[in-house]
Each structure stands twice: as structure tokens, then as C-alpha cells.
Amino acid sequence: MSGASSKLWRDRDFRRLWAGQTVSQLGEHTSLVVLPLFAVLTLHAGAGQLGALRAVGQAPILLLSLFVGAWVDRWRTRTPMVLADAGRALALGAAAVAGLLGGLGLPALFVVAFAVGALSVFFDVAYQASLVRLVARDQLVRGNSALEGSRSAAQIGGPALGGALVTTLSAPIAAATGALFFALSFLSIRRIGRRESVPKRPAHPPLLRRHIHEGLRFVAGDATLRAVCLASAAFQFFFSAVTTGCLLFLPRELRLPGTVVGLTLAATGPGALLGSLLAARLPGRFGRGAVLLSAATLGDGAFLLVPALHGSPAVTVPALLAVNVVFGTCGQLVNVTIMAVRQTVTPDGMQGRAAATINFVGMGLAPLGSLLGGLLADAWGTRAGLLVTAAGMLLSPAVMALSPLGRPGRALPAPPDACAATGAHDR
Numbered sequence: 001m002s003g004a005s006s007k008l009w010r011d012r013d014f015r016r017l018w019a020g021q022t023v024s025q026l027g028e029h030t031s032l033v034v035l036p037l038f039a040v041l042t043l044h045a046g047a048g049q050l051g052a053l054r055a056v057g058q059a060p061i062l063l064l065s066l067f068v069g070a071w072v073d074r075w076r077t078r079t080p081m082v083l084a085d086a087g088r089a090l091a092l093g094a095a096a097v098a099g100l101l102g103g104l105g106l107p108a109l110f111v112v113a114f115a116v117g118a119l120s121v122f123f124d125v126a127y128q129a130s131l132v133r134l135v136a137r138d139q140l141v142r143g144n145s146a147l148e149g150s151r152s153a154a155q156i157g158g159p160a161l162g163g164a165l166v167t168t169l170s171a172p173i174a175a176a177t178g179a180l181f182f183a184l185s186f187l188s189i190r191r192i193g194r195r196e197s198v199p200k201r202p203a204h205p206p207l208l209r210r211h212i213h214e215g216l217r218f219v220a221g222d223a224t225l226r227a228v229c230l231a232s233a234a235f236q237f238f239f240s241a242v243t244t245g246c247l248l249f250l251p252r253e254l255r256l257p258g259t260v261v262g263l264t265l266a267a268t269g270p271g272a273l274l275g276s277l278l279a280a281r282l283p284g285r286f287g288r289g290a291v292l293l294s295a296a297t298l299g300d301g302a303f304l305l306v307p308a309l310h311g312s313p314a315v316t317v318p319a320l321l322a323v324n325v326v327f328g329t330c331g332q333l334v335n336v337t338i339m340a341v342r343q344t345v346t347p348d349g350m351q352g353r354a355a356a357t358i359n360f361v362g363m364g365l366a367p368l369g370s371l372l373g374g375l376l377a378d379a380w381g382t383r384a385g386l387l388v389t390a391a392g393m394l395l396s397p398a399v400m401a402l403s404p405l406g407r408p409g410r411a412l413p414a415p416p417d418a419c420a421a422t423g424a425h426d427r
Contacts, residue, residue: 008139008146013194017134020188021127022150024085027181028120029158030165031092032057034178035113037162038171042099043106056110060118061363068125069356070211073349077130078192084123085186091115092179099172125359129351132343134194140340142280148336149276153269215353224345225354227403228338231396232362235300237369238392242303244373245386253382254309254316264320271328278329279336289406292337296397299330303390307383341405 008014039045039053072080095112098104127147135143165174219225250256250264275295283291302323309316346354369389376385400406 008135008142011135013134013192014143016188016192017127017130018146018150020081020085020185021147022154023181023188024081024123024127024185025151025154026158026161027088027092027178027185028116028123029154030162030174030181031088031116031178032158033162034166034171034174035095035109035116037166038095038099038104038175039106039109041166042171043104043109045106053106053110053113057113057117060114060121061359064118064121065125065356065360065363066212066215066353067356068121069215069353072122072126072129072352072356073211073215077126077133077352078189080122080126081130082186082190084119084126085182085189087119088116088123089179089182089186091119092175092182096172096176096179099170099175104172125352125356128339128343128355132346132348132351134192140343141283141336144336144339144343145276145280148279148332148339149273153273212353215350215357218346218350219354219357222345224404225342225358227399227405228342229358229361231296231338231399231403231405232358233365234399235393235396236362237365237372238389238395240366240369241373241376241389242386242393244370245377245382245389246306248374248377249307249382249386250320254313256313256317260313260317264317264324267321267324268328268331271325271330272332274325275329275332276336279333282333283337283340288337288341292334292400293397293406295330295333295337296400297394299327299334300393300396302326302330303393304387306390307387338405 035057036053045053068080091112095104095109098108131140131143131147162174162178165177219229247261250261256264305319305323309319342354342358343351373385373389376388379385380388
């Protein structure tokens, strides 16, 4: 372990944040599998009801992100994180008890899914903003690498654990396990003792709507953050289209069974773990711009190989595994590097709003991308539709190349003057 990494891990508050975020992400990704299985296996929900349940759980990203970003910037980040953990633990715990007693119906499960989704928005925006207030700016890349590495591990282990618990025990017990994870995160994060540099609130704070508008204007007015926002939007739009195309192409054209399809898609998880490790070293060695452009181009371009696949599973499955490992590695390398850039160029008083604005714009286009993937598959065939949408993913690195993100250099950019960025009334 290098001296810089050792210094980071000697920080007790960072370790508490990392531990809390790790088990919280494990609880979140476990619940993403447990709640749908609860509906199908215990409540015998149909396909339409299951789709509606997933949509209800995802809706808070679009409905709440901007408001949460503005709210988080007004408070110590520990506050929304511990409240979100406590709320999710209570929601899943109540669902588990009601399920064991046979008193949980679909309407109540919809409420639980929305509550868990909404509180996850609070937690995710707050933990991204919290790192900037806990560690020095020259530690952001390593800190993000550690946090994103644990998130990747949760993405791999959470769904597998949730499915195993539902299969071997029961859906209510699996929900109770998710509640336990959130309770452990609550206990870890509430022990963070360092005072944060929360922006001083004026005697007459601006309306929340004005606070949100300031965040939108700040992201739109900064060339680097504007590029991050546009690149994220392009990626989410076309990646959603590609995902829809893959879910049609793999079983229909390549004749792969569902279990094999799931195995190939899961290969992004180990790749993401590798990308988190590389993100702690490569930008400092080769320069931020070179790493971003090469990783984004290689990772997004890897999907161009998928519509070219033919033949038996002995040929196509290893190729699909390789594509997803490359995509996971490069995608995580891009995510960690861009997050460090975004956090560095954003003043402390704007961290939550900047993260929420970028998440809102990027995720807001994802449903439209999914719709496009299905329409192209119907109109042109799955192979041609997948080829077009995979090519569209290269728009994201193109945006980076034409922006400050593509500039060479190893050092992170200097943050702007906080007062100029947030307005005099915020200080």
C-alpha cells in the first residue's frame, strides 16, 4: 500500500464512511432483487404488476434528485445518510414482519419500494458529497476508487445474496436481511465525528426552487461540468438502448438460455472491481484526459462486437464475457475519474446539487433510450438495431474529446472561487 493510500485508510472517519457505504450499497442491491421476488413468489404478481413495481422503485430518481441535491447542500451530509439508512431499515423491517404474518399485499409493497427508492436517492447524493468534506482534494481519486470498488462488489454480491436468501429461506427473511444491512450502515455512519465545512446559511435562505435553479445554472455554466453532464446523458441514453437490444438479441439471435444471459451480463461486476483499482493509479501516471478518452472509447466501443457474433455458445459466450469485462473495467475507470473531476471543480456548497443535476439529466434519458432500443429492434431487426445503438455509445467519448475533460494533464483542476460559484447570499 502506498503512502497516500495508507494515509487515507488511517483516517477513522473515512473508514466509517467506507464501511457504512459498503453495507448500505449491499442492502440496496439486495433489495433490488428481494422486492420483485417477494412480489412474484409470495404475492404471485403478474408481469404487468412486476413492471409497475420496478418503475415505482425507480421513479424517485427523476422525481426527487434535484430537490435532494439542494437539500443536501444545506446540511451536514451525515444527517441525510443516517436518516436514509434508518428509514430503509424500518421500511424493509416492516415489510418482513408483515410478510411473515401474511399481512403484506401488493399495494403495501409498492409503498415500500417507493420509500426505499426515495431514501436511496438521499443516501446516494449525500455520500457523493460527503467525501469532499472528509478528505483532502488530492485524496479524492483514491477515496472514490475505494467507495466505487465497494459499490461494484455490492452490485455483484447483492443480487446473488438476495436471490439465494429468497430461494433457500423466504422472501420475508431476505427483506429482513436487507433491513439489517441498512441498520449496520446507520451505526457506522453516525459515528463519523468530524465537523464538515457546511456552507453558512444566510438569515433568510433562498427558496428551494431558487436553490435548485442555482445548481442547474452552475452545471450549465461550467465547461467541465457541462461536458460531464452531456457525456453522461449520451451514455445513459444509448446504453439503455443497447441493454434493451442485448436482452432481445442474446436469446433470440444467439439462442442463449436465460441463465447464460445473466452470467454474461454479470461479468461487468468483476471488471468494475478491476477498474476501481486501476482508477487509483492510471490518471496520475498517464494523465486524466488520456485515461478518460481511451477507457471510454474502448469500453463503449466493445459493444460493437456483440452484433457481429454468430455461431455456437462455445464461441459466443466467451466473447460476451470478454466484452462485459472490458466494459465493466473501462466504465468504472471512467466513473471514478469523472467523479473526482466533478468533485474537484465544484465548491463544497454546490456538491449535492451538482451530483443531483448530473444524475437527473443522465437518468432522465434512460427510459427514452430503452424505448429506442425496442423500436429499432422491431423496425430493423435486433442485429441492426443493436449495431446502431452500440455505435451511438461512442458519442459519449466524443463529447469528452471536445471538452476540457479531454485535455492532457495529471493534476486535477483547481476549484472555482466558492463565493462566485454559489452566490454571495450563500456565504
